[in-house]
Amino acid sequence: MISSGVLRRSVRLLRFSIRACERLLVAALPVVFALACFGCAGWNVPPDAKQMKNPVALNTVTLDSARSLYRSDCAKCHGISGDGKKPPDSMYSYRTKPTNFTNAKLVDAMSDGEIFWKITNGRKPMPSFKIRLTDEQRWELVDLIRVFAHPPSAPARK
Numbered sequence: 510m511i512s513s514g515v516l517r518r519s520v521r522l523l524r525f526s527i528r529a530c531e532r533l534l535v536a537a538l539p540v541v542f543a544l545a546c547f548g549c550a551g552w553n554v555p556p557d558a559k560q561m562k563n564p565v566a567l568n569t570v571t572l573d574s575a576r577s578l579y580r581s582d583c584a585k586c587h588g589i590s591g592d593g594k595k596p597p598d599s600m601y602s603y604r605t606k607p608t609n610f611t612n613a614k615l616v617d618a619m620s621d622g623e624i625f626w627k628i629t630n631g632r633k634p635m636p637s638f639k640i641r642l643t644d645e646q647r648w649e650l651v652d653l654i655r656v657f658a659h660p661p662s663a664p665a666r667k
């Protein structure tokens with residue numbers, strides 16, 4: 510027979526342990542959320558990267574070069590005309606929608622340096638182009654994204 514005193518003590522110990530576990534859980538939750546959100550909180554572009562100026566002049570030569578890079582490296586996700594609609598033959602199958610560069614409001618909200626940094630570093634499922642493309646090629650693509658947002662045929666920006 511277990512004496513009632515031992516039983517009572519065991520129950521108290523058990524209650525204490527449950528309360529301790531609860532407290533630990535409550536304390537740990539924000540940490541868990543913070544860690545989980547670290548990856549989902551956005552691009553976290555460093556402020557000095559945003560300040561970088563585009564050294565590549567926008568002209569027909571640089572734009573043609575960007576167009577051909579775009580066709581081979583970006584169109585399969587961002588769409589041939591930059592509208593974010595993948596072409597029918599694209600293998601793209603992720604849930605995150607590739608950005609629509611014809612959305613002028615969205616593109617205007619980013620500095621050249623910010624777009625450059627994003628192309629350089631990528632963000633899942635978008636790959637990094639740091640090694641695949643040269644700095645100059647990535648800056649040319651920044652110009653092309655601006656042209657997608659403001660095609661020469663469109664009415665002038667207000």
Ligand code: HEC
Binds near residue numbers: 579585634638654
């Ligand atoms: C595998 C598909 C894929 C490829 C290839 C790809 N992207 Fe992306 N890109 C994405 C996705 C998806 C996003 C949105 C990511 C997000 O919002 O988390 C994105 C976002 C971006 C952004 C950021 C826009 C914003 O809203 O902040 C830029 C700039 C960009 N891509 C440029 C390019 C360029 C230039 C290329 C080619 C050199 C390229 N991407 C290739 C999938 C891709």
